Amino acid sequence: MTSVATNLRVIQALGMRSIRQTFRRPQLMAPILVFPTLLLAVQTGGAGGAVHLHGFPPVQGFLQFMLAGAMMQSLMLAGNSGGIAFAVDIEMGFTDRLFAAPVARYTIVLGRLAGVAALGFLSTLWFLAIGLIFGAEIHSGVAGALIAILLVTATATAVGGIGAAIALRTGSASVVQGLFPLVLVVLFLSSAFFPVDLMIQPAKAIAEYNPFSFIVEGVRTPIIADVDLTDLLEALLAIAGIVVLGLVLSARALRHRLRVG
């Protein structure tokens, strides 16, 4: 068997383990589906009138607008949960078992990211289903749904890369868990839950340049309107930037871990 095929099998096996681990540990699963679903329900029920504000983008309803935000929250928390699970592996020495195997060490990080990507994929399906069940239409139809799935899955992988880098660098689950509030700050300072045009300064300025705003708009646009190639391209560029950042940080953290043990 070729080295590439072996590495792919390792990534697949570690991805499967990561998914099983999440499903078998409710505290990892809850932030990915339960919390964003509850927040979606509360916000839709409590702030639905916001759609009538002057400057609010034309939408079928607040639920339709919020779907992209809920998906972003879910994927960010999936990345954070992936980082926590990776740090737990490091703390209990499980990663030593992986690092002592004759596979390229980046496959161990990629295996974890494959699991996060799969969870991102599942969460997109979940929120699309929730939206459809409760009457939100996907304006661009199947193409819009596929774009949402693609972008959310890719972003989950990118965010997971940063979570993995922090886990590798610190080796501490509590440190990664401590980033949970930061995830919410990043989300609230983006267009995930509210249109940027209706925000006040300085939040508005931050949200305008927050890469997650570009990703949110890339996901949201085909849900509430026609597919917009500019939004899609900006989202892909933002994801690419986060992927590069995650990979660079992970590679450095991996080298550091090998150096310090």
Place this chain on the structure above:
Amino acid sequence: MTAIAVEGLERAFGEVLAVRGVDLEVDAGEIYGFLGPNGAGKTTTVRMLTTLLLPTGGRATVAGHDVVAEARAVRASIGVALQDAALDPLMTGRELIRLQATLQGLPGAEGRRRADDLLERVGLTEAADRRVGGYSGGMKRRLDLAAALVHEPRVLFLDEPTTGLDPVSRKTIWEEVRSLNDEGTTVFLTTQYLEEADQLADNVGIIDRGRIVAEGTPDSLKAEIGNPHIQLQLADESIDAAERICAELGRLLPPTDGRTILVEVENGAADIPRVVRALDEAGIGIESLELVRPSLDDVFVATTGHHLEGESAKPPATAETVEA
């Protein structure tokens, strides 16, 4: 043929030198016991030999491959069971072995077959589909050992494989290690248990504060310390007469109390009848008699000046007691 060769291996963590120029050589097919107290540098050395940690000085080869320049080749040749059996409690035993098989590049069908064989070998077939979190300490160790064997490694590193286990589980692991060694696997075993090193190892390296302080076969190390001695507990108060007789048969050691005589003899157990006969002919009764061989703890004390942690309180493992 050399399985592990280490020259001047060093590892510093900032200002602290955890391993200070370790030299050792392990022949293919032998069990090498790496003995030392907590914090002596055993695990750091093993982590370097298993490519989990880069050395900061010296060099080492495992199965003929340099641990730095040919790390992947080293990893393909070794099996590793690290301290504390790092197992995922959420996985089942079977899932873990199959994952390990994938990590070692075994094709799916072969991996499944090996997993079944190994689970049977370590007696975990019935528990194979239960989550590891519900396993006992001994079961976890056996599973860890099975995982390390999935690709039939030439060299097996076992880092304190029996620490914290009950005596029965410890014996089970020992039997498995012996059996693996009989099949030709070289075993590098770190331990803080003298008895474990004594029972299993062909050669022992004693490490203290990052340095190898003694190396050799358990018997040769003990022989360097001195001959065995007979410890006699007398039935009556005729200690002066008994000491005079014993002094003619061997070298008297400083007594521990008024009724005990310690006499160092050259031939060990073979000298016991001579001593018993001489005392009997002089009408001196013996309450009990022990042949006390030098232990690895004696070697450890002689080379480091202190006892191995937790071992000093234990009775000598090699004493043979005869009640009169």
